[in-house]
Amino acid sequence: MPEASPRLLAVGTANPPEKVRQEDLLLRFKVEDPKIRSLFTASHIRTRHLYLPVAGDDGAPHETQGQLLAKHKWGAMQIGPQAVEACLGQVGLTVRDIDHLTCITTTGFLAPGLTALLMAKMGFREDCSRADLVGMGCNAGLNGLNIATAWASANPGKNALMVCIEVCSAAYVFDNTMSTAVVNSLFGDGAAAVLVRASTLDDQGPPVAHVLGFNSHLIPEAAGAMRFDWDEQAGKFSFFLDRDIPYVVGANAPRPVARLLAQHALKQRHISHWIVHSGGRKVVDAIKYNLGLTDYDVRHTHSVLRDFGNLSSGSFLFSTQRLMAEGKVRRGDFGIMMTMGPGSTIETALIRWS
Amino acid sequence: MSKPSSPFETLRYDDDGDIATVRLLRPRINVRQLQELERVCDALTDVSKASLVIFRGASQGIDFTDFDPKVGLDIHGFNKWEKLVRRVEQLEKVTAFFAEGDLVGGGFQLLLACDVRSARAGVQFRLPEVQMGFLPGMATWRLARYVGVGHARRLILRGVAVGTDEAIRLGLIDDVREELDHADLRAHYRPETAVAAALARRLLLESGETQFEDALGNLLAAQFRAISQSAFLENLKR
Numbered sequence: 001m002p003e004a005s006p007r008l009l010a011v012g013t014a015n016p017p018e019k020v021r022q023e024d025l026l027l028r029f030k031v032e033d034p035k036i037r038s039l040f041t042a043s044h045i046r047t048r049h050l051y052l053p054v055a056g057d058d059g060a061p062h063e064t065q066g067q068l069l070a071k072h073k074w075g076a077m078q079i080g081p082q083a084v085e086a087c088l089g090q091v092g093l094t095v096r097d098i099d100h101l102t103c104i105t106t107t108g109f110l111a112p113g114l115t116a117l118l119m120a121k122m123g124f125r126e127d128c129s130r131a132d133l134v135g136m137g138c139n140a141g142l143n144g145l146n147i148a149t150a151w152a153s154a155n156p157g158k159n160a161l162m163v164c165i166e167v168c169s170a171a172y173v174f175d176n177t178m179s180t181a182v183v184n185s186l187f188g189d190g191a192a193a194v195l196v197r198a199s200t201l202d203d204q205g206p207p208v209a210h211v212l213g214f215n216s217h218l219i220p221e222a223a224g225a226m227r228f229d230w231d232e233q234a235g236k237f238s239f240f241l242d243r244d245i246p247y248v249v250g251a252n253a254p255r256p257v258a259r260l261l262a263q264h265a266l267k268q269r270h271i272s273h274w275i276v277h278s279g280g281r282k283v284v285d286a287i288k289y290n291l292g293l294t295d296y297d298v299r300h301t302h303s304v305l306r307d308f309g310n311l312s313s314g315s316f317l318f319s320t321q322r323l324m325a326e327g328k329v330r331r332g333d334f335g336i337m338m339t340m341g342p343g344s345t346i347e348t349a350l351i352r353w354s
Numbered sequence: 355m356s357k358p359s360s361p362f363e364t365l366r367y368d369d370d371g372d373i374a375t376v377r378l379l380r381p382r383i384n385v386r387q388l389q390e391l392e393r394v395c396d397a398l399t400d401v402s403k404a405s406l407v408i409f410r411g412a413s414q415g416i417d418f419t420d421f422d423p424k425v426g427l428d429i430h431g432f433n434k435w436e437k438l439v440r441r442v443e444q445l446e447k448v449t450a451f452f453a454e455g456d457l458v459g460g461g462f463q464l465l466l467a468c469d470v471r472s473a474r475a476g477v478q479f480r481l482p483e484v485q486m487g488f489l490p491g492m493a494t495w496r497l498a499r500y501v502g503v504g505h506a507r508r509l510i511l512r513g514v515a516v517g518t519d520e521a522i523r524l525g526l527i528d529d530v531r532e533e534l535d536h537a538d539l540r541a542h543y544r545p546e547t548a549v550a551a552a553l554a555r556r557l558l559l560e561s562g563e564t565q566f567e568d569a570l571g572n573l574l575a576a577q578f579r580a581i582s583q584s585a586f587l588e589n590l591k592r
Contacts, residue, residue, distance in 0.1 A: 042567065247578035267400060269441075285575035289553065292444060 004156040004198040006149035008209040008351070011321045012087025013192045014079040015049035015308065016169075022046065022185065029174070030059025036181040044281040044302070048188035048309040050169040051075045061174050065236045072108025072170035073117070075189060080114065080165040081122050083191035083314075087161070091195060095122045099158040100151045101130040104144045104313045106137050106228075107171045114165055137226065137341030138277055140164070140313040142214065142349055145194070145337075149211045152198045164314030165191040173231055173238040183239045186280055188309030192317035206324070207331045207353035213263055215348045217256035222248050222344035246279070249340045250286020256348045257291060257336060264350055266334065273323060273335035274298060278305035278315045283340065300326075313339075329353050362390045365411075367397065372540060374404040374447075378411030383460045384420035388435055395441045405548040406539055407445065409468065410452040413461025415482070435460060436492050443467040443559070446552040448543040452534050453477045453527070459490060466496045469555055470543075471527040472534060478515040479526065485513040499562060500525055546585030553580055 020028075022040040031037055051071055053061040063071070080103075088094060101124065103114035110117065113132035118124070129151075133144050141164050148162040168187035173180045196211075225242035261268060274297045276287060284301055287293065295302065300319040304311070311318060316339050323329060330353065337349040364380040364387035376394055380387050398407055421427055442449060442464065450470035456478045457465055465471055465479070473479075481497070483490040490497075490510055498506040501524045508514060521527045543551065553576040561569065580586060 247575065250575060251579060251582050267396075269396075269399070281571060282575070285571050286578065289556075289572065289576040290579050292446070 004153065004200045005210045005212070006152040006160075006196050006198040008211065008320070009195045009197055010087045010090040011192065011194050011317050011324070012083045012085065012090065013190060013314070013318055013321055014082030014086060015188070015190045016051050016075065016079060017049075018052060019047050019049050020052065022048075025052075028052070029055055029061060033176060033181075035178060036176065036185075039178070039181050040185045043185055044305055045186070045188075045309045046306050050189050051167060052169065061172075063172075068170045068172075068236065069108050069110075072105075072167045073110060075167035075170060076105065076108070076114055076165045076191070077117060077121055079167075079189065079191040080118055080163055080193075083165070083193040084118070084122060084161065084163060087193035087195055093159065093195070095119075095124045097159050098124055098128055098161045099155065100148070100160040101128055102133065102144045102148045102151075102160070102162040103130070104133045104136070104140045104162070104164045105166060106135050106140065106312060107167045109134060114163070118163065135228070136313070137343075138279055138310065138312045138315065139339040139341035139343070139345050139347045141192075141277075141316050142337060142339045142347035143216075144313070145196070145211065145349060146214045146347075148194075148196045149198075152196045156198045156200070158197065160196040161193060162196065163191065163193040164312070164317060166312040166314055168310075168312060171228075171237060171239055173234045173236050175231075175234060179240060180238060182241055186241075186310050187239075188311050190308055190311035190314050190318065192311070192314035192321075194317055194320075206327075207329050207333070209320075209324075209335065209351040209353050212350040212352055213260065214350075215256040215260035215263065217252055217259075217346040217348075219248065219252055219344045219346075225344050226342040228342075245344060246282035247286050249279075249283050249344060249346060250288075250290045253287045253290050253338070253340075253346055256346050257338070260336065260348050260350050266350075268292075270334050271336050272333040273329060274301075275316050275319045275323060275335060275337040276301040277339040277341075278302070278308075278319065279310055279340055281305070287338070312341075315339075362393075364390050365394065367394050369397075369402050369404055371403050372405065372545070373536060374398060374402050374407040376407065376409045378409065378413055378461070380417070381412070382414045382417030383435075384417040385431065386420075388431075388438060391438055392434075392441075395438065395445070398445055398447065399441075402447075403545075404447060405545040406448045406450065406543045408450045408452060408534065408539075409442075409464060410454055410534075411461075412453065412455025412477075413457055413459075413464070415459025415461060432491065439463055439467050439492065444552075444556070447548050448551045450534070450539065453479075456480070459483060463491055463493050463496065466493065466500065466526070469551065470539070472529050472531050473518050473521065473527050474532065475518060475530050478517055479521055480513060480515045481510050482513040484511050499559070546583070546589060549583055550580045550586075 056062045115130035148160045152160040225245035231238040300322040304318045335351045340346045366377040368375045449468040451465040451468040453473035481490040
């Protein structure tokens with residue numbers, strides 16, 4: 001590759017210490033409604049890591065919006081730095097080596113944002129440039145990677161770090177409706193960091209993923225299908241997920257993939273690896289049957305969902321980490337990353353290992 | 355992109371826009387034929403508008419004269435063959451195989467990967483690989499799904515030849531006929547059925563390994579795609 005292409009040099013992840021099974025949550029918060037119970041137990045999620053509140057006398061958690069925002073902040077400042085250290089430790093760098101920081105979250109609003117808080121807490125250089133991407137949802141990891149790789153390409157040899165930090169347990173409403181139960185049974189807490197650098201040097205050691213390009217797909221008619229609402233009664237933000245949106249996303253998935261492949265004169269059969277956001281079983285099934293992917297193609301998507309639930313923006317980096325750890329990727333292989341979320345939107349990236 | 359018809363040596367490829375036909379011209383499968391079948395799959399995936407693809411001919415299996423006995427066979431060559439058969443099995447078209455003569459080894463495998471399977475009278479099917487000291491590829495997987503492990507053991511371990519009567523009884527072929535009836539095929543497999551057929555085939559192939567709840571999730575994902583097709587919606591209006 002003649003020009004300096006942005007590479008994903010290391011991925012690090014972190015989750016809260018408390019790991020709970022779906023059944024544990026039903027016991028802990030005395031959930032009796034059989035419909036809600038089956039949402040939890042029949043899902044393809046076995047465990048999640050969560051910052052769980054103490055149950056009140058009635059068995060239910062009672063956190064105010066203020067307490068949830070505070071939890072988002074201190075939770076983010078626990079798992080965020082852990083993910084950054086796990087990432088940089090692999091390549092022998094420290095935060096002093098980072099020249100650009102992109103932070104992504106949807107689970108809480110902060111000013112100053114996560115970049116400023118992380119830099120202060122971890123001792124980044126004061127001249128590190130930064131960007132916060134807030135409120136874009138599960139797809140935001142690839143929106144952020146688009147920014148981080150563009151920055152890296154414009155600044156060859158410099159280190160860009162992208163950190164996705166989602167404390168989904170700070171965005172829960174507990175009101176015994178199916179609508180909130182769907183959300184409460186699905187999302188988990190986690191942070192993931194990826195180091196991006198562009199250089200013309202040949203890569204040594206294991207294959208390294210180069211980011212070749214992105215393609216986005218907005219579905220304006222499904223703008224309301226995934227959204228944060230203000231719940232007047234609960235006095236909290238509440239996330240809403242439309243019942244049909246997994247299928248609509250699946251039906252649209254071939255479009256950005258076709259454009260991305262056409263931009264690089266590739267066919268789908270040239271793609272060896274798929275890194276698909278662990279959004280939930282339904283949306284992953286829909287993508288499988290619309291793109292003709294097999295369970296094997298989405299094995300990491302499934303296993304990340306099983307072990308962590310939907311980690312929102314950082315999910316696809318957990319899958320990336322598992323793919324790299326597996327050791328099956330070979331130099332020259334192409335891969336497609338795909339994330340989907342509010343908009344409704346599908347974001348894709350083409351990568352190649354070398 | 356390869357032009358249809360001319361540049362192939364081991365097969366003939368024709369495409370009239372509705373039906374694509376692949377005639378196997380070589381008595382045994384060699385590397386060249388494998389590569390040409392890969393190119394056919396490329397053309398079928400990238401260019402062809404046909405909703406039905408017919409493979410036809412006869413095949414005696416791998417051509418060992420194509421390999422240097424001192425070097426032996428390359429395991430990656432076997433992998434390439436399996437990937438090719440899988441591609442045929444996953445085409446978003448209705449796939450048919452018409453056995454004009456005996457199908458042995460790889461040729462039989464290719465038939466098993468197709469949706470519509472017919473043979474001329476007197477044709478035999480055989481997997482002699484184990485008798486020769488190696489394995490009949492993923493026929494170990496496909497055949498067991500068609501006929502159960504019991505019959506599959508007999509056919510694979512002993513390498514017995516299966517005639518058309520038994521092949522029909524076991525569901526390996528649908529019927530015996532002197533020639534394919536294109537008009538009948540066109541009537542049953544219309545362009546708007548290709549995607550639904552490919553989805554149904556996939557769900558059927560997955561049925562043995564999927565629990566009901568997962569299979570239902572898969573069905574709904576596939577069904578949403580099927581009912582969102584413009585061809586299906588057009589049909590509803592009629």
